[in-house]
Amino acid sequence: MSSEWKTKELSDTFLENVRGAIPLAETQFEVMHKMISLWFPEVGLAMDLGCGDAVVGRALLSKFPSAELVCVDFSESMLDSAREHFSKTDAVHFVEADYSSSDWTGTLNDFGGFDVIVSGFSIHHQTDEKKQEVYSEIYGLLNPGGVFLNLEHVSSSTKEVEAAFDDYFIDSLYEFNRKANPEIERQTVVEKYYNRTDKQENILAPLEEQCDWLRRIGFQDVDCFFKIFELTLFGGRKPGRKDL
Numbered sequence: 001m002s003s004e005w006k007t008k009e010l011s012d013t014f015l016e017n018v019r020g021a022i023p024l025a026e027t028q029f030e031v032m033h034k035m036i037s038l039w040f041p042e043v044g045l046a047m048d049l050g051c052g053d054a055v056v057g058r059a060l061l062s063k064f065p066s067a068e069l070v071c072v073d074f075s076e077s078m079l080d081s082a083r084e085h086f087s088k089t090d091a092v093h094f095v096e097a098d099y100s101s102s103d104w105t106g107t108l109n110d111f112g113g114f115d116v117i118v119s120g121f122s123i124h125h126q127t128d129e130k131k132q133e134v135y136s137e138i139y140g141l142l143n144p145g146g147v148f149l150n151l152e153h154v155s156s157s158t159k160e161v162e163a164a165f166d167d168y169f170i171d172s173l174y175e176f177n178r179k180a181n182p183e184i185e186r187q188t189v190v191e192k193y194y195n196r197t198d199k200q201e202n203i204l205a206p207l208e209e210q211c212d213w214l215r216r217i218g219f220q221d222v223d224c225f226f227k228i229f230e231l232t233l234f235g236g237r238k239p240g241r242k243d244l
């Protein structure tokens with residue numbers, strides 16, 4: 001179970017130095033919007049699982065402003081950062097829960113079923129066995145026709161491809177960090193990247209395998225909708241909607 005993520009230090013580092021460097025983040029959200037518009041256009045209740053500062057949930061609300069959003073995270077510090085981004089009038093709820101625990105779905109009993117569940121760069125901290133359990137639990141929380149979209153860090157097919165991703169992502173981190181600190185050296189970024197405290201918490205799994213898990217659980221129309229090296233948007237929808 002990931003615990004480093006509960007520290008304010010790692011939360012701040014991620015939010016200030018890493019999140020903004022994710023390549024093509026806007027495109028990832030555009031694709032997410034497109035899939036939800038096609039599959040569940042009148043989103044009622046939505047969840048951002050492992051929300052961090054709720055950047056994914058906020059992207060969802062920007063396109064579906066009448067949706068009600070539940071932000072779930074086990075880090076108080078991350079939930080505090082999320083709260084800062086919403087006004088009192090927004091229909092947003094914050095739930096502190098650890099989705100690696102067996103009873104986390106019980107913390108959501110006050111809400112009905114979910115139309116959409118999104119997650120950003122979070123579930124890859126779990127073992128493969130636990131990932132599958134979480135995907136099954138997500139399936140159980142969705143309404144018929146409900147959509148699950150996972151913006152996720154997956155494994156590369158070979159060490160060589162992984163090295164290419166690392167190099168590409170370091171370029172992106174370097175460019176992003178230079179905006180705040182023009183003097184920063186690329187080598188400093190390289191060292192931070194390889195020695196970062198959360199690196200050992202990553203348990204990356206192949207995209208194809210994860211799509212197969214979703215199919216086995218019962219999701220339909222499972223696919224990868226966006227991919228750039230190890231950064232992907234994949235998911236599917238729960239069967240059962242008659243009107244679309």
Ligand SMILES: C[S@@+](CC[C@H](N)C(=O)[O-])C[C@H]1O[C@@H](n2cnc3c(N)ncnc32)[C@H](O)[C@@H]1O
Pocket residue numbers: 002005006014019049050051052053054055056072073074075078097098099100119120121122125
């Ligand atoms: C890399 S951050 C991503 C945050 C945000 N979703 C984004 O896309 O920027 C991972 C988030 O997942 C949360 N997280 C990790 N493991 C978790 C768990 N077992 N239960 C709940 N939240 C978890 C962390 O606290 C952190 O906020």
